[in-house]
Amino acid sequence: MELDARVAALLSTGDAATAATEVLRALGPGVRRYLASVLRDDDDAADAYARFEESLWRALPAFRGEAALRTWALRIAWSAARHVRAEAWHRHRTRLRTHDASVLQQTQGASAARHEDRRRKLELLRRALSDEEQSMLALRVDQELPWPEIARVLSPDGRPLDVAVLQKRFERLRARLARLARREGLLD
Numbered sequence: 581m582e583l584d585a586r587v588a589a590l591l592s593t594g595d596a597a598t599a600a601t602e603v604l605r606a607l608g609p610g611v612r613r614y615l616a617s618v619l620r621d622d623d624d625a626a627d628a629y630a631r632f633e634e635s636l637w638r639a640l641p642a643f644r645g646e647a648a649l650r651t652w653a654l655r656i657a658w659s660a661a662r663h664v665r666a667e668a669w670h671r672h673r674t675r676l677r678t679h680d681a682s683v684l685q686q687t688q689g690a691s692a693a694r695h696e697d698r699r700r701k702l703e704l705l706r707r708a709l710s711d712e713e714q715s716m717l718a719l720r721v722d723q724e725l726p727w728p729e730i731a732r733v734l735s736p737d738g739r740p741l742d743v744a745v746l747q748k749r750f751e752r753l754r755a756r757l758a759r760l761a762r763r764e765g766l767l768d
Contacts, residue, residue, distance in 0.1 A: 583650075587599045587603060596637075603636060603649065604636065611657045612625065613723075617718040618658075624664050631664065632656055635660060647729070654725070708760060712734060713753055715733075716746070717750075719733055
């Protein structure tokens with residue numbers, strides 16, 4: 581809350597530039613981790629973070645404090661992640677061909693191959709999730725946000741989602757991930 585109070589004081593004096601700098605300094609590293617977790621691609625995460633910074637700079641003077649500053653910033657980051665995923669260049673990007681991946685794997689040692697197999701299986705598990713499920717998982721597990729804040733971040737129209745419904749969806753998501761992980765041999 582100290583950050584919220586500092587930013588509110590700066591905004592009340594009209595110093596939005598310093599307020600934005602404070603927000604980015606304090607929350608930027610966590611937002612970067614969130615975007616990297618949700619997007620799983622360094623270039624996409626960097627693009628989304630740049631979009632997040634720009635959106636934050638534009639929107640901060642109108643921040644009313646109805647939600648915690650961190651929640652508000654993560655909502656902007658979630659929106660930036662969705663925009664990056666929706667852009668046409670992202671959907672048509674060339675992926676590594678199967679043959680090329682096989683050649684790369686043959687050049688690795690047995691330990692590296694096992695690690696890569698595990699990483700590939702985890703990536704397949706994540707791809708089985710919707711964007712919103714991935715975001716919910718990152719917000720709860722990585723960012724350790726409380727449920728009311730997650731509900732605000734993921735709300736489609738600014739009104740928070742029902743926390744109990746969100747928690748139930750998370751329970752079902754955890755159970756589904758556990759089943760998939762067992763099936764892939766990632767859990768004993």
